[in-house]
Amino acid sequence: MRTITIALASVLFLAGTALAQPKGGAKAGGDSGGGGKVKVYDFSGDTIEGDLIKPEGSTVDARDFAKHSSLIKIRKDFIPEIIKSAEDL
Secondary structure (H helix, E strand, O other), X not given: OHHHHHHHHHHHHHHHHHHXXXXXXXXXXXXXXXXXXXXXXXXOOOOOOOOOOOOOOOOXXXXXXXXXXXXXXXXXXXXXXXXXXXXXX
């Protein structure tokens, strides 16, 4: 039953995508390609004027991070504590 359901869903999915494309590969507007209108935009008469805006003041360089000692402390009694807790079980 599961195989039939998967096969039916696959057929419906593929049929839906096949119907979405127009016949013969023509474009959706009825245009068969090759003779479409061409639009040309001419920007030669447009002049853009303006100033470059920069931030005022001096630049601030990032300072180096401070060197700190490690926050991880290695405990010398760790292994004996593990053995002691294993013995308590």
